[in-house]
Amino acid sequence: MEPNSGIKTWQWVVTVIVIVVLIVIGIIVFGNKGTPSPAATSSVTPTESVSPSALNRITMTDQYPGNVVYLSSVQVSQPSWVVIQADNNGQPGAILGSAHFDAGINPGKITLSKPMIDGGTYYAVVYSDDGSGKFNATTDQPLKDSNGNVIMHIFHASSSVGSSLKG
Incomplete structure (x- = not known):
């Protein structure tokens, strides 16, 4: 044994x-x-709200009508706000909600003050952060890409979005 x-x-x-x-x-x-590399932890102070679009972008799909917007990813080069705005004749209009995002790539969820309606057009716009801790449309300005275009994603609210909604 x-x-x-x-x-x-x-x-x-x-x-x-x-x-x-x-x-x-x-x-x-x-x-x-x-563990971030030493290069990733260096601090860069932007002098204006123009950044390469490759460093600042929003990835998302159309959304179900309601008061929550799901963002698959938000990539920003500096702390920023993503603001959801209603359509105003083909341009971003009334602000419905906002959320703060740290530099990097992050998924997100924004709760709106007014629900999106089926068939509506909406805008997710990247705004600079003035460091106050609260979104202010006067002091936090829309970020622009190297061509001077506001960094945004146009999306629609639809009850037939599908299962890939939440990214």
Whole structure:
């Protein structure tokens, strides 16, 4: 009987060693993903609200009517606001809601003060952040791309959006 228990003990020791090695490899390979590089932590102070559009963009789909807008991703190069605005003859109009986004790429959700209606056109617009902690349409200005166009995403509210809505 003892030779069998010796083999079982040896198998357990090898199994534990393999598990420990795999854990260590996993930590080495995947452990540094959350640590920003020194270049990523450097601070840049923008002098105006013009940024390359590749660094500032909104990815989203059309939305169900209601009072919540889901953003698949918001990519901004500096802390910014994404503001949902109603349509005013083909231009962004009344502000329905806003949410603050830190620099980087983040998903988001914005709760609106007035619900979107089925068939309506809406705008998700990226605004600068003046650092006050609250959105102010006077001091927080729309960000523009290198061509001078306001960075925005036009979307529609539709009861037939589909299951890919929440990104």
